[in-house]
Amino acid sequence: MTLQPPRTIPIENRESKIENSPPSRTLIEITDLDFYYGEKKALDDINLRLPEKRVTAFIGPSGCGKSTLLRCFNRMNDLIDGTAIRRGSIKINDIDISRPDVDPIELRKRVGMVFQKSNPFPKSIYENITYGLRIQGINTKSRLDEVVERSLRGAALWDEVKDRLHESGLGLSGGQQQRLCIARAIAVGPEIILMDEPCSALDPIATAKIEELIHELKRRYTIIIVTHSMQQAARCSDFTAFFYLGRLIEHADTRTIFMSPSNPQTEAYVSGRFG
Numbered sequence: 070m071t072l073q074p075p076r077t078i079p080i081e082n083r084e085s086k087i088e089n090s091p092p093s094r095t096l097i098e099i100t101d102l103d104f105y106y107g108e109k110k111a112l113d114d115i116n117l118r119l120p121e122k123r124v125t126a127f128i129g130p131s132g133c134g135k136s137t138l139l140r141c142f143n144r145m146n147d148l149i150d151g152t153a154i155r156r157g158s159i160k161i162n163d164i165d166i167s168r169p170d171v172d173p174i175e176l177r178k179r180v181g182m183v184f185q186k187s188n189p190f191p192k193s194i195y196e197n198i199t200y201g202l203r204i205q206g207i208n209t210k211s212r213l214d215e216v217v218e219r220s221l222r223g224a225a226l227w228d229e230v231k232d233r234l235h236e237s238g239l240g241l242s243g244g245q246q247q248r249l250c251i252a253r254a255i256a257v258g259p260e261i262i263l264m265d266e267p268c269s270a271l272d273p274i275a276t277a278k279i280e281e282l283i284h285e286l287k288r289r290y291t292i293i294i295v296t297h298s299m300q301q302a303a304r305c306s307d308f309t310a311f312f313y314l315g316r317l318i319e320h321a322d323t324r325t326i327f328m329s330p331s332n333p334q335t336e337a338y339v340s341g342r343f344g
């Protein structure tokens with residue numbers, strides 16, 4: 070007897086039942102977006118609306134443009150020479166984020182990012198969290214203490230580190246470092262948190278903690294997560310967008326994408342037949 074891989078990912082036990090949640094307004098609106106690296110088109114005619122205080126997963130095979138689109142939301146691609154949105158727009162709260170009067174530094178405070186590999190600064194846990202506030206000129210100890218505690222609690226890390234706040238962030242485990250990076254993003258008061266394969270370097274226990282945290286964070290933040298793990302998308306997202314060769318193939322609530330996708334390419338990908 071040959072064991073076949075499951076054709077669909079079981080999502081019956083997910084706590085996140087969007088069917089029972091009130092509808093959420095659109096926070097990010099992407100219209101007719103074409104994005105280029107030099108002469109290479111990496112995103113082709115993307116139209117997508119992402120709801121506030123929900124988790125949206127971006128899935129698709131390597132090179133399909135997931136990270137590129139993620140980096141458009143906080144204009145991180147501006148840091149790469151030769152990149153350009155040549156057509157279309159991205160609006161957050163109805164404001165086109167490419168407008169010349171939108172300051173990318175301000176934008177990145179509102180749209181925080183957590184990367185594949187955790188990247189704490191080589192500083193104490195306390196300094197990691199307060200760094201963004203200090204460069205804004207906030208130096209009052211009581212205020213910084215308050216933000217440190219709130220951010221670490223928000224990232225489910227406070228109990229593990231409250232007695233070693235002045236030790237190096239680099240002394241934490243991989244999973245703790247990733248939660249420290251989430252706390253650092255939270256500290257500057259974002260609305261949106263982008264996560265680019267945040268668990269790909271973590272073991273299953275650390276991954277489960279981050280997924281649990283994502284579930285908590287969506288009460289206050291809009292989360293977009295790029296993941297190669299179909300199980301992770303099924304477990305922790307409310308909506309899923311499937312990309313292929315720079316195009317958005319299908320976007321729907323996660324249950325629909327995994328249980329009854331309308332596009333045959335989506336079906337083939339989520340059932341593990343390609344990718």
Ligand SMILES: Nc1ncnc2c1ncn2[C@@H]1O[C@H](COP(=O)(O)OP(=O)(O)OP(=O)(O)O)[C@@H](O)[C@H]1O
Nearest residue numbers: 106109111129130131132133134135136137138149
């Ligand atoms: N800095 C860059 N310069 C030129 N081309 C790039 C750059 N970054 C990405 N690309 C190209 O853009 C396309 C989309 O890449 P992107 O990294 O967004 O895909 P992805 O779906 O996130 O892939 P992966 O799952 O492997 O991370 C690919 O063809 C890639 O080679």
